[in-house]
Amino acid sequence: MSERGVRTAVTTIDKDLDKLGFVEEAAGHLSRSMIALGFAVLFLVMTACIAALLLSDNPHWLLLTAALALGGYMALNIGANDVANNVGPAVGARVLTMTSALLLAALCESAGALLAGGEVVTTISTRIVDVGGFSEQADFPLAMLAALVAAALWINLATVLGAPVSTTHAVVGGVVGAAMMSAGSSVVSWGTVGAIAASWVVSPLLGGLVAAALLALVKTLIIYRDDKIAAARRWLPVMFSLMAGTFALYLVIVGLSRSLPVAPGVALAISLAAALCVYLLSVPLIARAATGLENRNQSLRRLFRIPLIVAAGVLSFAHGANDVANAVGPVAAIFSSFSDAEAVMSAGGYLFPVLLIGALGISLGLLLFGPRLVRMVGERITRLNPIRAFCVALATGATVLLASGLGLPVSSTHIAVGAVFGVGFYREWFMNRARTLRVGEILPLAGGLSVRPRREPADLRRRKLVRRAHVLTIVSAWGVTVPAAAMLAAVVFAVFDWVQ
Secondary structure, eight states: OOHHHHHHHHHHHHHHHHHHHHHHHHHHHHHHHHHHHHHHHHHHHHHHHHHHHHTTTSTTHHHHHHHHHHHHHHHHHHHHHTTHHHHHHHHHTTSSOHHHHHHHHHHHHHHHHHHHOHHHHHIIIIISBOGGGOSSTTHHHHHHHHHHHHHHHHHHHHHHHTOOOOHHHHHHHHHHHHHHHHHOGGGBOHHHHHHHHHHHHHHHHHHHHHHHHHHHHHIIIIITSSSHHHHHHHHHHHHHHHHHHHHHHHIIIIISTTTSOOOHHHHHHHHHHHHHHHHHHHHHHHHHHHTTOOSSHHHHHHHTHHHHHHHHHHHHHHHHHHHHHHHHHHHHHHHHHHSOHHHHHSTTTTHHHHHHHHHHHHHHHHHHHOHHHHHIIIIISSOOOHHHHHHHHHHHHHHHHHHHHTTOOOOHHHHHHHHHHHHHHHHHHHHHHHHHHHHEEEEEETTEEEEEEOOOOGGGSOOOOSOHHHHHHHHHHHHHHHHHHHHHHHHHHHHHHHHO
């Protein structure tokens, strides 16, 4: 065989090996997907079986069992789609590996749902629609079941398409659509819906502004100081303690208020004590970590690792407390329609088992299906490092904690993505402003001197640090979710009513 023939044969073999490698990679991905799907199905089957056994004496056991299973399905979708906002910044900043981030988020999500999820569950289940406005008693649980089916299906579709939509949008739109199909618009509490809708607009803007302000503060107090390491040793303990104090205050007032009521003064004292303790612990730890570091920004990023990990945990706790309502709020409403509402929502009623299903479903959905959207939030919108990711996580956590304390089921997706955009757009504005000032020069003109900016090459006129395509995609997804979930819920309710 000639030399040319040998080269051709080698090239052909290389191409065949490449194709074989792609096939093996695709087969491995498919097998992992099937395993994850199998675990999800097993969770739903076990939830339905255990619920059927425990509710066998209830005359409505079939409907209640279906509600619990669908609540678990909704929780899986929330974990797959929405929890990416909590740990995405830490993963994008290379502070946490994907595995450690998923485990941290699963633990904190479960804790938040079980300790502090009751108030927002009440908002979803009792304040959006008027139960007394339904002419037939059986219509209300069917409407809530239709809302749950519609919201879960829509989020599932969005997750398959890789779109980080708002699960809160989906469930509230489903509740409104099913209720209107069942009993008309009069049963909808439009004041509550309007307040929630307003929070959807305000919360991403607030998250973005807070994140940008935090980044500006870090730049002013630490990054642009002559001695960056000394400034970090002085200010990082303060930032860390403020975060700990806020988290402690929320935990006492919201998370433990049902089982251990605490006076406002006592709660404030506990918050201050937690902040002081964390400050005293942080000072020597940060001083030890800063020893021997060079006076440059790369060294500063190492000092933000621990605060960023803690911030990710706080954010996951807040998300579990707030967004568990999206999974189990309609379930609680269905249970309340067949029992006394106070008994259902009490510590000895059905609230804890319902919250437990939501917590387990969210955590399992995150572990099985979450990595794809974690990478979307952490890596594809804008470039993050530990400092920027810390600002995003802290701003998002503070905003979600405030909303959860007020009992408003705001969208953590809006807040987190708004914070990421806020950091990106602030960096973009700051960098382009600085470059404009650098290129200014004084040119002689008739009648005196004038300042004019020097022309820049086309690719340097304005740097864009936020991917505009993601802005359009995410905002479009936000806008479509509510009407899509409402229309789907109306169709599902019509099917349920026809079958009944």
